[in-house]
Amino acid sequence: MSGILAFFKASPAVRPRGGFNEKAFRLLRWRTFLAMTVAYVMFYVCRLSFTVAKSALVDLGLTPTDLGVIGSAMFFTYAIGKLVNGFLADHANVVRFMAFGLLLSAIMNLMMGVTTNVVLLTLFWGINGWAQSMGVGPCAVSLARWYGDQERGTFYGIWSTAHNIGEAMTYIVIAAVIAGFGWHAGYLTTAVLGAVGIVLILFLMCDSPQSAGYPAMSPQEEDDTQASGSVLKKQLFSLRNPALWTLALASAFMYVDRYAINSWGIFFLQQAKHYTTLEASGIVGVNAIAGIAGTLIAGVLSDRFFSNNRSIMAALIGMLNLAGLALILWFPRHYYSDIFAMVLFGASIGALTCFLGGLIAVDISSKKAAGAALGTIGIASYVGAGVGEFITGVIISKTSVIEAGQTLYNFHALSIFWVATGLASVLMSCITAAIVIRRNSLRHSVSA
Numbered sequence: 367m368s369g370i371l372a373f374f375k376a377s378p379a380v381r382p383r384g385g386f387n388e389k390a391f392r393l394l395r396w397r398t399f400l401a402m403t404v405a406y407v408m409f410y411v412c413r414l415s416f417t418v419a420k421s422a423l424v425d426l427g428l429t430p431t432d433l434g435v436i437g438s439a440m441f442f443t444y445a446i447g448k449l450v451n452g453f454l455a456d457h458a459n460v461v462r463f464m465a466f467g468l469l470l471s472a473i474m475n476l477m478m479g480v481t482t483n484v485v486l487l488t489l490f491w492g493i494n495g496w497a498q499s500m501g502v503g504p505c506a507v508s509l510a511r512w513y514g515d516q517e518r519g520t521f522y523g524i525w526s527t528a529h530n531i532g533e534a535m536t537y538i539v540i541a542a543v544i545a546g547f548g549w550h551a552g553y554l555t556t557a558v559l560g561a562v563g564i565v566l567i568l569f570l571m572c573d574s575p576q577s578a579g580y581p582a583m584s585p586q587e588e589d590d591t592q593a594s595g596s597v598l599k600k601q602l603f604s605l606r607n608p609a610l611w612t613l614a615l616a617s618a619f620m621y622v623d624r625y626a627i628n629s630w631g632i633f634f635l636q637q638a639k640h641y642t643t644l645e646a647s648g649i650v651g652v653n654a655i656a657g658i659a660g661t662l663i664a665g666v667l668s669d670r671f672f673s674n675n676r677s678i679m680a681a682l683i684g685m686l687n688l689a690g691l692a693l694i695l696w697f698p699r700h701y702y703s704d705i706f707a708m709v710l711f712g713a714s715i716g717a718l719t720c721f722l723g724g725l726i727a728v729d730i731s732s733k734k735a736a737g738a739a740l741g742t743i744g745i746a747s748y749v750g751a752g753v754g755e756f757i758t759g760v761i762i763s764k765t766s767v768i769e770a771g772q773t774l775y776n777f778h779a780l781s782i783f784w785v786a787t788g789l790a791s792v793l794m795s796c797i798t799a800a801i802v803i804r805r806n807s808l809r810h811s812v813s814a
Contacts, residue, residue: 391580394572395512401570402505403525405468408563409501410532411540412471413440415556416478416491418541422549423482432484439488440495445748447499452741455503456597456734460511460574465567467500472560479553502724502744503737510728510736511574516673519725523665526720530658535559601738604731609801613677613730614743616794617722618750620684622787623691624715625751627653630758631694637775639699649701652708657716664717665725674806676729677799680721684792687714691788695781722795723747730802757783 420433455463474494478487505525513521544552572578604610627650635646664683672679690711697703724740731739761783765776 391575394578394580395575398508398512398571399521399525401566402464402508403528405464405563405567405571406501406505406525406528407532407535408559409468409471409498410529411536412468412475412494412556412560413498414533414536415475415540415553416440418536418544419478419549419552422544422552426482428482428484436484436488436491439492440498441748441752443492443495444499445745445752447496448502448744448748449741451496451499452503452506452737452739452744453601455500455507455737456601458504458507460504460508461567461571464501464504464571465564467497467504468560468563468567470494470497470500472557472564475553475556475560479550479557503740506724506728506740507737508571508574515729517669518728519665519668519673519676521665522725522728523661523663523668523717523720526661526665526716527658529719530654530716533654597734600732601735604735604739605742607730607805609677609730609798609805610727610739610742612794612798612801613722613726614746616680616684616791616798617743617747619787619791619794620687620715620718620722621747621751622754623687623784623791624719625755626758626784627691627694627711627715629755630762634694634777635704638777639704641699645701649704649708652705653712653715656709656712657719660713660716661720663713665720668721668725675799675802676721676726677795677802680718680726681792681795681799683714683717683721684788684795687711687718688785688788688792690714692785695777695784718791722791726798754787 416437423433451463451467471494474490474497477490478494481487509518509522509525540552540556543555575581631650631653632643632646635641635649636643641649664679668676668679687710690707690709693707694704694711697707722743724743727739727743728736758780761780762775765779767774767776
């Protein structure tokens, strides 16, 4: 057991070799960042393979209920694992930690491709959820270790596009493989792509600047904080920051609206605005594309104007998100206005997922507790998504009526609920910004 723990432990700091070589440092940092980002794309492919295999599994005799049980196993293990593994990632060698998570995920995908037994599929997919939670924490920790406050937003934004790229690769590449060669080949291809990510992690990533003989990115970070006790102390201290908890609430409310459109957007456009399935899918599909642009632009702008308090920018973006959501819900049907509304919603929700879902947590916490902060936000976000999904289903059921054998849906109450959660997220972002301003003011007054 001690040998296993030693394997995952963060690399110790080494003495600088011949002074600071800025060119070599930047090359190493870029190499680490690109390897981490591409590898996280592969994490996402390993996470979504089951989604594109569902139709084939139904043809083999699995029921929609079976698929729901299998899918929910990942949801629960991922939510809990994101918290636990976030705390562990702060203590870990992120290269080995992340590589092991992707290895476990690739193996589970291989196992998914050799059986149609519901119990085994649920077990394998649940383990995959835990393995998936070993990806995001190390990425946040690596970004905190390698980038300072004035540039982290830009690189965090670029890294966040891995979500969208991974989705696109799954829906195009893996879906094409399944269509041409069957669901077994789809899972095998996913596992191979996971193996590619593992190679990138092990051969191109570096644990931290200190482990390569360079100074820490933050002057507050000293070598002796590598000790496990010191890291744990910083994690517990970060949990005492009220801004972390108001940020968690802001993210939880935002995730309600994020999954409202992801899960129910097509249904809403079909029932409320009478679009066809193809038309509704096309409109909602704009959401993911706009999210890439929104994340990149917001990350760069936050470094330029709001690096000391990104919560202010998050509140402003939240208002834009509310405007897009209101247009979708209350503006009369018009194809191009609905496309515009979805662009506005998608671009802003992409930026908010980046900011509220992780970047601000890293900013306001000790860089030695980045994984713990991200894990706290992560579990709050997915609890919000789950509760929002449940309430949405209840409201739709309670407000629908049957006339002449046809079910009619009234989305008035549901629209108010979705907009109210958006307003709550903006309010929590403003409160977070106020807390950060006050804490920064107190810190400056003490240092003066």
